[in-house]
Amino acid sequence: MNPLRYDCMRLEEVATELFTRVGVSEHHARTVAQSLIHADLRGIESHGLSRLPIYMKRIEAKVIELDQEPEMVKQEGATALIDGKNHLGAVVGKVALEQAISLAKQAGIGFVGVRHSNHFGTCSFYAERAIEQDQILLVLSNAPESMAPTGGIRPFLGTNPMAIGIPAGKELPFLLDMATSVVARGKIALAAKKGEPIPADWAIDQDGIPTTDPERALLGSLLPIGGAKGYGLAMFIDVLCGLLTGAACGPGVQSLYENWTHPQNIGHVFLTIDVQRFWPLPVFQSRMDEYIREIKSVPKKAGIDEIMIPGEIENRKMSEQRVHGVSLSPGIAQELEQACITYGVDWGKARIGS
Structure with missing residues (x-):
């Protein structure tokens, strides 16, 4: 069966709503939804919305806790240590990144x-x-x-x-x-x-x-x-x-x-x-651009059309899927649809053309 296509913004709304159904605050639910859809947009289906059901099961089983916020327990100079308090990983990760x-x-x-x-x-x-x-x-x-x-x-x-x-x-x-x-x-x-x-x-x-x-x-x-x-x-x-x-x-x-x-x-x-x-930002950006272009200009092997840099394939995939919809395999879509039925969320609104 061919993968089905879903609007990324409406997928985010559906995923956010599902997480709120098991007690996640809307703010944190949206963070986790965005992290999962980010993976699907890049074509990394193994780390995308396929993980949503197991996250929800662990929340309901109380193996993930929502009653405490991640806490900075130590900060000195340019270093810090954060206790995630067993919260959802994307929530903890966002706090750590911001710090x-x-x-x-x-x-x-x-x-x-x-x-x-x-x-x-x-x-x-x-x-x-x-x-x-x-x-x-x-x-x-x-x-x-x-x-x-x-x-x-x-x-x-x-x-x-x-x-x-x-x-x-x-x-x-x-x-x-x-x-x-x-x-x-x-x-x-x-x-x-x-x-x-x-x-x-x-x-x-x-x-x-x-x-x-x-x-x-x-x-x-x-x-x-x-x-x-x-x-x-x-x-x-x-x-x-x-x-x-x-x-x-x-x-x-x-x-x-x-x-x-x-x-x-x-x-x-x-x-x-x-x-x-180290550098004024425009200067560094210009140097990076020149460096990337030099790499891409290296003579190519027979049968190779273009030299890519790390992340370029995924970036192109993301751009394509933002326009044409996120591709989800039928098995994952069916699992998400079942979760929506269980928790009273409208899965159909995410489907392209619905």
Whole structure:
């Protein structure tokens, strides 16, 4: 079946309304809705509205708490530590990002650590907002165990994603958003649902043998990007986001889907840099534009039409879907429609042409 198309603004209204039905304030509900739709707009369906039902279930199960706001527990110089109070991850992430941006405007740099958070969507959601404030952002997060250390056969580290956002001028900004595993676990789960094989370099089974069977992969472990290099990067992110902030780390980070008794206690780190502490903004933007154009002018291999910079494919996808509607696979659309029926929300108003 072909994906269905939905108006992004009306999707935001539907998602916001759904979250308010389980007790989320409208302000926070809109933040989380925007973070999920941001992923769908960029074509990252595994981190988009497909996550809405599990967020709602965890709220209703009281594994995510809404009665306290994220709190800054320490701030000194250009650094701060935020306790997310087990609130929705996107809410916590937005608070942390705003604090990091504020610190960078004051001191030239901001370093904010976060503990007691939850799954906070795609890192690019925050990088895009920092770019809008003419700041460079490095955002890191640890995640539930799904990836074995190099040489091991049991998961210990999460996919531990990161994003880097750098503003440009007339050219599109640099926006690298990546996991430290070869692929997100959600893509393997999606392959299992469809009954499709996966590439042999994505995962190993419980015996440590590379597998193309997604079911065996889900019982085994993801593989890191670049072998031991990806493992080292994932470990570094876990140390900063978990050990440094006081959040959980390694196997201590709880599963979004499987643990219904303990909070996830995910940790994040937001590092912002105020470009204007180094260059007047127009000068930096001009230099970035020239640099990007030089990269794009590099001679191309046969069959390659254009050299892209990180984030460019997703940016184009976002622009296209804002105009023509967000593409949702039938399975995800059906799950969202069922949630709307359960909570008395009009799903039909989001569909293009309705």
